[in-house]
Amino acid sequence: MALVLFSPLVGSVAIPPVTVARIVAHQLTGGLFPANPCAPQPINSSACQALIEIVWDARLPAMVLAILVGAALAFAGGTLQGVFRNPLADPFLLGISAGATVGAALIFLLAIGTANANLLVPLFAFIGALATAGVILLAAQSRRATTETLLLTGVAMNSVLSATLLVLLIYNPLGNLQVTYWLLGGLYGATWGRDGIVFAGLAVGAVFLLLDARRLNVIQLGPEVAQSLGTDPRRSRDRLVLLASFVTAFAVAFAGIIGFVGLIAPHVARRLVGFDYRRVLPVAAAVGAAFLLLAHDLSQLVIPSTELPVGIFTAFVGTPFFIYLLYRRRPTSAEGTG
């Protein structure tokens, strides 16, 4: 909550808290109250309009996007960790985020319909994510699949897709900046419209995932035991990976590749509420949202008057955490025949 109050205040332009509050009130009441949001400050109306735009059209949508993307990545990460019975699964590490990005970038490569880009981007991102997830599922199916196979497949996918993305960046046919955003993982592109789309995608994905979370619990017992308890492990796995790819696609569509949120948030959630995925997933979503919002705020504060892409920030926090998990992992834990 404190983060939500704090977030609109931070940015490359210093705006007093009171003004921010007045601008928010002004916009929410349709310009009725207060009539002049910049009132105590000695600035003219066009300068005031600029402040309104900064707060209402840039900072707040970015804040909301951070919350939505954080939640979506946490949902996806938690689900993937459950499906693969592997604490190191995450849409970023498995290359699903990169796949989504390449899928979305195809729109620009093919130069199709910029008018509906806001809707096309998540769709193409979903296709890209799904294709990547398909490859990983195939790798996970092999009898000898271990954590290492899974992660290395992800790493391989990731580097192929990142290379593809760099090619697209260099030969960017439309000169569109969005590919760059994707590469770095940033929230600059946030608008209320895009927030709405991400929200809708997340809501649909989250509802289905929560309804399926009980199966995620049973899958933890291993595919054969799951089957003996009436859950089809393969079908559940495919459905859950599809849903995870779906929410990842919406997260990636407008915020680019933001790593490690999906890795960290579910771990924190398990610490807080135990192992029942019906509780782990929503709590992870809340943790992911808060984490990404904090990262977003800090990324704007660290170097004054510059915004660092938030993905860089999460990588700084996430990488040590990843290494920690890698070493802490119990050798006995049943792995990856998922």
Place this chain on the structure above:
Amino acid sequence: MIGGDPLSPARTPLLSLSEVSVRFGPRAALRAVDLEVRSGEFVALTGPNGSGKTTLLRVALGLLPPTEGKAKLHGDPVTGLSIPERALRVAWLPQEERPMDDVSVEDYVLYGRNPHLRPFSGETPTDRDISHAAIESVGLSDRRDSGVLELSGGERQRVLLARALAQETRLLLLDEPTAHLDIAFQLDLLHRVRRLCEDGTHAAVAALHDLNLAARFADRVVVLSRGRLVVDGPPRDVLSEELFRTVWGVSGELRVDARTGIPFLLPRLTAETTASRRAAGTHLAGPIHVVGGGGAAAPIFQALSEDGFTLSASPLNLLDTDAQAADELGIPYPAEVPFAPLGETVRARHRELLERAVAIVVAPFAVGPSNVANLEDLRPYVPAVPAYILSADTIRGRDFSGGDATRATEALVGQGAVGVEGIAEVRKLLRALVPELGSAPRAGASPVGPPRATPQGEDR
């Protein structure tokens, strides 16, 4: 109510396998197995390792489709049932299930309710009540909130049983449920399963290594051997020494528990395997004669039998440990009544055996006035027959014959008997006596393995 009562008549078997075969590539894991299990029955599935017990259970669970034949759960083909439908008809206790997360016992047992829940709904209070009852029935009520990773092996096995009970199926399949349990938990768990079946509506099939445990608890014993069902019936009808020998390759003695009337098999040492090796032929012209008593010779009997040598033994008192070991391994020896000094007939018989011996091994046995003759009788044969004395240097400590034993031993060494350190060294020296093994090992005859496959040579 569960398992299709309204659909099928009560007498429909809960499980039926007809002509079920399973092949993994060229290897047949099950061959044309027929089996029916009806409500009220506790069937023990037993057989040596790799005989197909687990495969059979996996076919019944639908985890493995049969290559040929039909498996039915309460009248319907397993492969035709959906996964949730199967889970309503059969519950499973896997051989080994390692939980990954420290889920509470309560939640772990609640997973058993999974097949009863509608696709997108949670557990109801009824589901919780059923789980609690299941936890109580395995005696774990006080551990309901413990994490499963904190539990002992026995407790965890009971949690799995509780989960299977919470599943409320009429058929329960258990794969080596007692494998990691100590005897008290083994009895406890099987007793619980047996009680469950006694209500007449449930049935259980348990794969068990231990034939005696199977006989003690089960109504029926089903024995698999190399994928084939060889025996199916009540324990008292099917258990036999013959079965023990043909299926497990172990000779044993069938006895009956006087209180329960239930038969059990008492295994002997590996006489059977050594006998079969002996039948394959030895490389020496005669037996190796072992001198001992009081248990000192038993390990030598065992080791040399395993190596495939034919043995004979010095006179032993009946009831002596060495005498029992010799009996079990089929080694001839002149028998003397307990605690009596060796008589002249016995010593004459000893000399007969020595006449035929190609080597003599003297065990580090305690020598008293009654059996010192066993050493003295050796003297005419050494060194014509190679003699090896184990731990000859310790004879003074084992000499209770007032010095006669020490003198006899020293005399034997003086005549050329070889003092050796231990059984391993004796084995090595004896193998060196076998011409094929001693100098140039032939193809097919392993220098370390027992001499088995090579034909009898003219070793003289």
